[in-house]
Amino acid sequence: LGKIDIQGPDAAKLLNWVYTNPWLKLEIGKCRYGLMLDENGMVFDDGVTARLGENHFLMTTTTGGxxxxxxxxxxxxxxxxxxxQVWMTSVTDHWSTFAVAGPNSRAVVKKVLTEVDLSNEAFPFMSWRTARAAGVPARVMRISFSGELSYEVNVPSNAGAHVWNA
Structure with a gap:
């Protein structure tokens, strides 16, 4: 997945203008699926964006886009x-991402994740949390494109193989 770090006092306003759905009231710690259209109303790209802070978002895009x-x-x-007042930086190459989906996904990620409560109450659908994955700092999103319980575990790219092999 592509990843774009978006920061600044107008970050939410920018997202509100480029996506077809609203972003101004998305709470910190939550994620939202977004669909972008081009000037002709055709689908341009889509992905999930997480609100990391008041003026800070992490946008995921299609890998090729x-x-x-x-x-x-x-x-x-x-x-x-x-x-x-908004600044965008590509951080795609900064992160390795693992998607873990299916009825056993919670049990699978629980084997490598620490410092995070994976219960439905503490970690609801369409939210993100910080954690440690095999001892490495991680951002974990609870999102799903499969219809099943699913997590996307993001770790610094230089730790990707370490976490994968854990």
């Missing part, structure tokens, strides 16, 4: 909304 989405966002900010 990451550079295109970042360029598109930068073009809008530079040409149409130049007064917008």
């Amino acid at each position: 990451a550079a295109r989405v970042l360029g598109w966002l930068e073009r809008w900010v530079q040409t149409e909304w130049p007064d917008m």
